[in-house]
Amino acid sequence: MQQDKLALSLGPILFFWQKQQIVDFYCQMAAQPLAMIYMGETVCSRRQELKVADWLDLARDVASSGCDVVLSSQVLLESESDLKRLRKLVEQEDFRIEANDLAAVQLLHAKGIPFVAGQALNIYNEQTLALMQSLGACHWVASIELAADRLAQMVAAVPDMVCEVFGWGKLPLAYSSRCFTARHYNLKKDGCEFKCLEHEDGLPLYTREEQAFLTINGIQTMSAGCHSLLARHQQLQSMGVRYFRISPQGLYMAEVIRLHQQVLAGVMAAEAALSELSRYAGGTLVDGYWQGKAGINQCEGMMHAGT
Incomplete structure (x- = not known):
């Protein structure tokens, strides 16, 4: 059976950027050949350059360009204010939600709203994938650690779930209740002075041998290297993956998207x-x-x- 071609999606911004930079970024992205754009703060509750209402207004602007927009929920919820923002996302009716925490799954399931099961839900086997489907997930983002053969087995086991892979960008590896960027500056988490704003693509961490090892992004730990599955695009398509996710970075996004699109279109x-x-x-x-x-x-x- 002929598989649908891979389509490009743009994941949520994982870094802390100024409001105007975010607005300008999505104005540019709305003109790119992207089938789906994810929007929203997923990493840290202190990153409130945009409120929920601002995200909704921006999402409507992007959706007017014809792109499918999905609102991404926060990964690690720690307070009633975090839950309040999540409830606002769930209560709006204009856009689908990417659930990145079981609290989001619970709220969406209770309302009978179909959702995207985010990568942070850590779906590593067919049983968990089927459970998420039973709770209302119609689309899932594969865990970044899954090897090719394991992912193929899971897609084959639940073929009616739309599958998306993280195909480009620094890998989001782990989350903590502590803020590593604040600690780097000898600051407390609640008094971090928003130091993440000084690191557009995160703060690099090196070994004693000066080898790039990880990237610190507030409470999030990321890879130092840039994960790329572009060379695997035919394999992804043949196993039934539908979306190839590109993760935002501070510079060269239009060029990155152009090159991915040319490969997927077969012209490069x-x-x-x-x-x-x-x-x-x-x-x-x-x-x-x-x-x-x-x-x-x-x-x-x-x-x-x-190279």
Whole structure:
């Protein structure tokens, strides 16, 4: 059976940017060849450059361009104010929700609202995927650590669930109730002085041997390397994956999207695109998890490209 072609999606902004930068970014993204755009604060409750009402207004502007917009919920809820913002997202009726926490799943299930099961829900097996479907999920974002063969088995086991993969960007690895960026500056979490605003793409963390190891992003730990599955696009399509997620970064987003779209459209070879994309990545291209190895392993597609 002919599989639907892979479509590009844009994940939520994971970093802390100024309000005007966010607005300008989505004005630019609305003109890009993206099938779906996710919007909303997912990482830290202190990042309130945009309130829920602002996100909704911005989402309506982006949706007017013809793109499917999904509102992403916060990953780690710690207070009643966090729940209040979540309830506002669930109560609006204009956009679907990406549930990134079980509280969001519970609220959406109680209202009978179909939702996207986000990557942060950690769906690692067919049983959990089927459970999420029974609770109302119609679309899921695969966990970043899943190897190719494992993902193929899960897609085949629940074929009527739309599957999306995280295909480009620094990997969101873990979340904590502590703020690592505040700690770096010897500040308390509640008095962080919003230092994340000084690091557009996160704060790099190096080993004692000066090897790039991780990226600190407030309460979130990310990879240092840029995860890329572009060289695997035919494999993704053949196993039934529908959406290829690109994660926002501070610079070169239009170029990154253009190169991905050209490869998916068959007008450019993945190896050539990866050679060019490596200049925009902000780190080594990696795909170790996809190979069933350590996530920090270099992307094989780059080796084939001779870089």
